[in-house]
Amino acid sequence: MASGSYDGVFVVGCGQTEYTRRTDKAIQRLIWEGIDLALRSANLPWKAVDGFGASCFVLPPDNVTVLAEHFGLTPRWLFQGVYGGASSIIAMLHAARAIQAGDADVVACVAADIFDVAMHNELLDRFNTSMRDYFAPYGFGGANGVFALHTRLYMERFGATREDFGRLCVAQRTNALLNPNALMKKPLTLEEYLSAREIAEPLRLFDCVHPCCGADAVILASEKVAKNLGVPLVSILGGGEQHNYPVEDIYSLRGGWEAMSERMYGQGRCSPSDLQFAQLYDDYPVMEFIQLEGLGVVPRGRTAEFLRSTDVTVHGAFPINTGGGQLSAGQAGASGGMIGVFEAVTQLRGEAGARQVSCDRGVVAGYGLVAYGRGQSSSAAILARAS
Amino acid sequence: MSKRPLPHVNSVTKPYWDGCTRGELVIQLCRNSACGKYVFYPRVCCPHCNGGDLEWEKISGKGVIASYTLVHRPQHEAFYQEAPVCFIAVRLDEGPILYSQLVDRPANVELVEARVEAIFQEVAPGFSLPYFRLSGAAPKGGVGKREP
Numbered sequence: 162m163a164s165g166s167y168d169g170v171f172v173v174g175c176g177q178t179e180y181t182r183r184t185d186k187a188i189q190r191l192i193w194e195g196i197d198l199a200l201r202s203a204n205l206p207w208k209a210v211d212g213f214g215a216s217c218f219v220l221p222p223d224n225v226t227v228l229a230e231h232f233g234l235t236p237r238w239l240f241q242g243v244y245g246g247a248s249s250i251i252a253m254l255h256a257a258r259a260i261q262a263g264d265a266d267v268v269a270c271v272a273a274d275i276f277d278v279a280m281h282n283e284l285l286d287r288f289n290t291s292m293r294d295y296f297a298p299y300g301f302g303g304a305n306g307v308f309a310l311h312t313r314l315y316m317e318r319f320g321a322t323r324e325d326f327g328r329l330c331v332a333q334r335t336n337a338l339l340n341p342n343a344l345m346k347k348p349l350t351l352e353e354y355l356s357a358r359e360i361a362e363p364l365r366l367f368d369c370v371h372p373c374c375g376a377d378a379v380i381l382a383s384e385k386v387a388k389n390l391g392v393p394l395v396s397i398l399g400g401g402e403q404h405n406y407p408v409e410d411i412y413s414l415r416g417g418w419e420a421m422s423e424r425m426y427g428q429g430r431c432s433p434s435d436l437q438f439a440q441l442y443d444d445y446p447v448m449e450f451i452q453l454e455g456l457g458v459v460p461r462g463r464t465a466e467f468l469r470s471t472d473v474t475v476h477g478a479f480p481i482n483t484g485g486g487q488l489s490a491g492q493a494g495a496s497g498g499m500i501g502v503f504e505a506v507t508q509l510r511g512e513a514g515a516r517q518v519s520c521d522r523g524v525v526a527g528y529g530l531v532a533y534g535r536g537q538s539s540s541a542a543i544l545a546r547a548s
Numbered sequence: 549m550s551k552r553p554l555p556h557v558n559s560v561t562k563p564y565w566d567g568c569t570r571g572e573l574v575i576q577l578c579r580n581s582a583c584g585k586y587v588f589y590p591r592v593c594c595p596h597c598n599g600g601d602l603e604w605e606k607i608s609g610k611g612v613i614a615s616y617t618l619v620h621r622p623q624h625e626a627f628y629q630e631a632p633v634c635f636i637a638v639r640l641d642e643g644p645i646l647y648s649q650l651v652d653r654p655a656n657v658e659l660v661e662a663r664v665e666a667i668f669q670e671v672a673p674g675f676s677l678p679y680f681r682l683s684g685a686a687p688k689g690g691v692g693k694r695e696p
Contacts (some may be wrong), residue, residue, distance in 0.1 A: 282623035286553055294555035295589050298677055299649050300627030301635045302619035309617030310637055317660060361635075362618040409596065411645055412614055412637070533589065534637065534645065 165428045167397035170257040171387040171547060174203025174380035175506040180344045180491040184275055184374040188219050189231055192273045195376030196232075202510075203380040204390045205267060210234055212265030212381075214252035216242025216272040216495040218284055238265040242495060245529020246442050247402065247538035248272065249377070249499035254400045254542060256381045266383045273376030274494020281372045281494075291533040302361040305369055307531055308445040309361035315414055315447050316363065318462070323363060325465035326446040327354040329481065330367050330488055333443070335474045337485020339516035344373050344491035367488070368445055375493030377503040393510040393546070398429030398522070400542035416448070417539030418455030418526060426457070429543045431522070433457040436543070438479070438508060438523035440501030443486040448536070452526045456541060475516045483508055483516050501525040502542075509546045521546040552626035554672055561590045563604045569676045571668045573609040575644065576602040588644035609666030610683065611640040616650065616659045638664055638680055651679045 176198025178191060186194075192215065200207060213236045215225040223231075225241040238259045242248025249272045256268035285304055286297040301307065315321055334349035349367060357366035387394055401424060403417025426432055439458060441449040450464035458479075459467045473481040484490055484504040487497045505525045507513050527540040557565050567574030576587040576594075583597035586607070593600045618632040627633055634650040636659070650664065664680040671677050 286623060290556070291589060293553070294561065295647055297553040297624065298555055298671065299635055299647060300552075300619060300622040300624065300630065300633040301647065302617065302621060302633065303623035305621065306617055306619050306623070306635050309619075310615035310635075313617065313660070314615045359618075359620045359632075361620065362632075364617070534647065 165424065167257045167261070167400065167428070169384045170260045170381055170397060171384065172253070172379050172395040172397070172506050172544065173382045173387050173390055173392055174199040174201070174205065175503050175510070176202060176378045177342050177503045178376045179342045180373050180375035180493055182344065182373055183277070188217060188273060188275050189228065191275065191374065191376045192217065192228065192271050193232060195271050195273055195378035196269045199269065199378035199380045202392065203382070204392050205380060205382070207232070207234070209267045210236065210269050212236050212238035212256060212259055212268030214240030214242065214256055214268060214270040216248035216252060216498060218274050218276070218494045219280070236265070238268065242272065242498070244538035244540070245531065245536065246444060246495070246498035247527040247529045247540040248495060249502055250400065250525060250527040250540035250542050251402050253379060253381065253397070253502060254402065254540070257397055260381060260383050266386050268381045269378060270381065271376060271378040272495045272499035274496055275374045276372035276492065276494040278372055285531065289532045292531065295533065304444065304531060305361040305364055307534060308447060309364045311412070311414065311535070312363055312368070312445065312447040314412055315450060318414065319465065321450070321465040323355055324351065325468055326368060327351050328468045329446050329449060329473065330354055332473045333482045333486045334489045336480070336483050336516055337489030339475065339514070340484040340490060342375070343485045343489060344371055345485065345489045364445070370444060370487045370492035370497070373491035373493050375491065375496050377496045377499035379499070379502055379506055395506050395509045396545045396547045398431060398543040398545050399425035399427070401425045402538065402540040404538050406539065411534040414451055416451050416455050416528060416536070418452055418541055421539070421541060422455065422457050425541060425543060431543065435522055436524050437520035438483060438505070438518055439481050440505045440523065440525040441482060441486070442498065442501065442526050442528040443482055443488045444492070444497065444528065446488070448528055449481070452528070456524055456526065475518050480518045483513065483518055498527045498529060501527070505544045509544055552671065553624055554675065560592055564590045565675070567606070568668055568678050569674060571676070572606050573666050573678055574604050574606050575642070577605045579603055586640070586642040586644055588640065588646055607640065607642050611638045611646070611664060613637070613650070613659050613662050613664055614639040614645060636664070636680060646678070648678055648680050650681065652681050654682070657682070
């Protein structure tokens with residue numbers, strides 16, 4: 162067993178509700194639907210769940226403990242995601258450790274939200290004291306303004322162009338059209354991307370996610386439980402989280418992925434060249450560039466070149482965000498941190514339908530919790546079809 | 549139009565906001581002699597050396613624009629009339645990053661690495677925020693910091 166390995170744990174189910182612009186459902190109902198879909202795909206009953214993790218921005222004043230009571234669960238392990246879009250991968254990794262330690266046998270990890278543009282802006286204005294006191298009073302534009310600063314610097318430092326970011330957004334839209342749950346149903350051309358309405362220069366409309374409503378969930382189980390389910394099993398080959406990295410340098414255009422990569426690939430006894438897809442945290446395309454580089458898929462500063470020569474649709478050599486990602490499937494708040502996990506597990510189970518890619522191994526990354534100018538939390542995991 | 553969002557002042561941050569209202573940029577300096585770095589935003593300890601001994605010091609109010617954006621869609625309706633807002637990250641000459649707005653933005657001027665200086669504007673009775681204006685031309689060719 163490799164040092165720090167996640168052996169003895171499998172992802173045994175996954176579920177995703179349709180993403181919609183609005184919903185009449187209560188958030189608790191959306192969360193229930195996400196878990197219920199995932200449990201069905203795992204052939205497991207609700208009564209088997211003895212560990213529960215949830216990430217949801219609109220859940221307060223309730224929390225994961227109150228949700229467990231609402232659903233009639235009696236878990237012996239709970240997790241609440243407080244890492245923004247990095248939460249769901251961290252939930253999965255912490256759950257796997259709990260299962261390895263015998264603290265739980267079956268863990269349901271869910272993320273969901275009921276979001277729109279106004280709620281998203283209001284949330285970020287009071288996201289934490291640093292954003293409330295030093296950003297909101299200046300009309301900073303919410304997350305769009307924060308990441309416009311990083312995008313401009315990436316363009317200046319590495320020579321990337323709007324077309325380079327656009328290629329990625331257009332490819333993800335191609336993928337989204339094959340995902341029945343995705344919000345966006347129309348193709349996007351590079352011309353439409355380039356001429357879209359300005360939001361926070363250099364960002365335009367299609368650099369920004371569309372806040373929406375939805376839920377994503379995965380089920381993890383011990384080997385003993387997993388082997389008897391009769392469902393495709395997915396292994397966690399490696400994973401990691403890193404916070405506030407690099408410390409003291411907001412504009413290094415780096416994130417925690419480069420700090421965790423060596424250990425993560427060591428756990429999985431593999432390298433970036435073994436990956437067959439990437440499900441990246443796409444709050445903004447520039448962060449996908451930085452993730453590809455931090456995860457060692459592309460050399461630092463070279464993602465624009467990579468995208469000029471690589472088809473990243475599901476038809477291409479290295480598919481990225483095979484379900485459309487948040488940029489084209491929608492950002493259901495905290496579900497933005499789980500959409501990539503759901504998509505990776507769906508692909509590895511061979512259940513992705515029209516968007517299925519040929520794969521037995523891929524990486525998923527998370528990012529979030531914007532405070533004082535950047536996302537504070539990074540996470541990633543390498544997932545593989547179990548042999 | 550709803551009121552613009554304002555900072556919440558507490559015992560940690562009050563010296564900073566009091567300085568702004570007097571028209572001075574006053575930030576924290578770490579007293580640990582092995583560290584001695586400036587700290588912004590106001591904190592209970594130094595994030596560089598983690599020590600708890602910080603003093604307040606009036607600084608120059610000068611720096612360079614680390615990055616900027618023109619915000620066409622502000623996050624709060626209080627800013628809709630002044631859009632596009634030129635939101636900037638200023639790297640103060642003393643080291644820390646401070647976020648603000650550039651006022652009197654000239655058209656067609658390269659802003660990244662341009663030198664700026666603080667000015668103060670009252671945004672609520674008896675409460676001012678620091679803003680910045682250009683204090684010199686940007687270096688020719690803009691950012692000169694391109695990595696190979």
